Amino acid sequence: MPPMPRHHPATRRRFARRALAGLLPALLLLPATAHSASDRESADPTQLARVTESLMPPADDLALVRRVKARLLADERLDGKRITVDSLGGRITLYGTVAESAHGERALQLAQSVDGVQDVSSRLQSLAR
Known part of the structure; x- marks a missing residue:
């Protein structure tokens, strides 16, 4: 292995x-x-x-991850490719890096706006110091 x-x-x-x-x-x-x-x-x-x-994760969680990821990728202000989305029971967790903290807040808002999302937590790290 x-x-x-x-x-x-x-x-x-x-x-x-x-x-x-x-x-x-x-x-x-x-x-x-x-x-x-x-x-x-x-x-x-x-x-x-x-x-x-x-x-396997439930189909609802997979569909939710896809919808949230699509929303993040569609936003012009974010680099959605650098954000990983995970879901468990409708609770979304965002991982990865963003250019600045405002982008992290934007990612949280976008994820919360997707139908079916119950809660969003962020493990995003800001590259701006």
């Missing part, structure tokens, strides 16, 4: 999800080879789907 990247928490969560997703098929096959044929026949056929879905 490759070393974990040293990025912000959203990147670490994605890395962990991908690592688990790669191991999941092998882990699910272990019980099937360790038990008898009758145990395999009585297994729930939707087990793989349920386990896979539990590793």
